[in-house]
Amino acid sequence: MTLPSPRSARRRYALISFLTWLPPGLTLAPMILLMTERGLGLAAIGLVTASYSATCIALELPTGGLADVLGRRAVLAASAAFGLAGLAMLAFATTVWQFLAALSLKGVARALASGPAQAWYVDALHVAEGPDADLKPGLARGEAMGAVALCAGTLVGGLVPPAVPEQVITPLAVPVLAGAVASAVLLVAVLVAMPEPPRPRPTLTGVLRDVPATIGTGLRLALRDRGLGRLLLVAFAIGVAVNSVELLTPGRLATLSGRPESGGTVYAIVAALGFAANALGHTLAPAAARLLGTSARAAAAATVVTAAALGALAASVALSGVPGIVAAAVTYVVLFAGLSVTGLLRAEMMHRRVVSTRRATLMSVDSLQLQLGALVSSLAIGRLAAPAGTAAVWTIAAVVLLVSALLYPHRPRGRVPAEDPQPVR
Structure with missing residues (x-):
């Protein structure tokens, strides 16, 4: 099967990115509220959401290895199927065990989706234009479309349920069912x-042998290439920062708005603004790299801007009412715009340090680092938020992110290696 032209690959990658992130966007606002409405307490909701994170962490590396061994299309199709099943179950779940099963299926879908589409696009571009192809424009378009999907989905998920008659269906379940439909379209x-070149027909013995070998090689690559290792450590810092924002902002906005119900709507709007800024940041990332001379410099500068925005969010805790909400919205826009510039340029630098047969595995290692950062942040927030306050947690996260700006490698990698690279300082 022939891979598409560069122009066609960019369009297809953008479409796949949009459809991949539309289901999570649709379920972001109503999911916790749906669990609460159906009788789950805070402890049960924490258990259910933890099952999602645990599933992602456990499967990140095996699913990345599968994508490198079996092919990107097969693994991403499996992700869509698991996502469809998980969201369909979530829409009708009524017990803790049903919600646990639904979120676990969503976790499998998320782990399977972390890397295959981006790896497919980079492979297609390298086949068409060679190893020196400029990855930034296509990656920017794809990531921007993913952010647009999150923005649109969050708005729909937050604004549609109040307009749905309760006699027909549980209003909060409507966006979840829409997410299941979007998974089917994906x-x-x-x-x-997503056409791929023909691969040898896999056998169970071959998969059981090749996937662990691929994972091991990917991990060794990250340890040997110091530049790549530093880029992966940045993902950990980003996970700490983003998780602290996502966990504490809904409660902060509910307090500012005066009511939990209005707080949910305000959060949906603020989050949508952040995702819109995320899309804009991805679009501007190539220009930022040209302006500052290298991707590493631009990514480091964007990280500093993001850390400053998180610090400003911490300072905004002193405000109340509408001024506090406006301050949160403005800092969200700057924060997520900076994160998107950093994320795209960091992805480009990582792709230039890895061969095709390790590409999806590397993306899974990167996603694992992000999830680990989020997990550490969750544990720390549980201990710090009550005694120290929201501002203190956000300040610590801002410092962690600021320090990560020092991790970007100073020596650029100009060509994708033919084999696993030697250490690069």
Whole structure:
């Protein structure tokens, strides 16, 4: 099967990115509220959401290895199928065990989706234009479309339920069912729009042998290439920062708005503004790299801006009412715009340090680092938020992110290596 032209690959990657992130966007605002409405307390909700994170962490590396061994299309199609099943179950779940199963299926879908589409696009561009192809424009378009999907999905998920008659269906379940439909569309799109070169027919013995070997090689690569290792440590810092914002902002906005119900709507709007800024940041990232001379410099500068925005969010805790909400919205816009510039340029630098047969595994290692940062942040917030306050938690996260700006490698990698690279300082 022939891979598409560079122009066609960019369009297809953008479509797949949009459809991949639309289901999470649709379920972001209503999911916790749906669990609460169906009788789950805070402890049960914490258990359910922890099952999602635990599933992601456990499967990140095996699913990345599968994508490198079995192919990107097969793994991403499996992700869409698991996402469809998980969201369909979530819409009708009524007990803790049903919610646990639904979130676990969502976790499997998320782990399977971390890397295959981006790896497919980079492979297609390298086949068409060679190892020196400029990855930034296509990656920017794809990541921007993913952010647009999150923005649109969050708005729909937050604004549609109040307009749905309760006699027809539970209003909060409507965006979740829409997410299941979007997952079905993603499944079809992946099978149609992601052609891959023929691969040898896999056997169970071969998969059991090759996947662990691929994972091991990917981990050794990250340890040997010091530049790559530093880029992966940045993901840990980003996980700490983003998780602290996502966990504490809803409660902060609910307090500012005066009511939990209005707080949910305000959060949906503020989060949507952040995702819109995320899309804009991805679009501007190539220009930022040209302006500052290298991707590493631009990524480091964007990290500093993001840390400053998080510090400003901490300072905004002193405000109340509408001024506090406006301050949160403005800092969200700057914060997520900076994160998107950093994320895209960091991805480009990592792709230039790895061969095709390790590409999806590397993306899974990166996602694992992000999840570990989020896990550490969750544990720390549980201990710090009550005695120290929201501002203190955000300040610590801002400092962690600021320090990570020092991790970007100073020596750029200009060509994708033919084999696993030697250490690079």
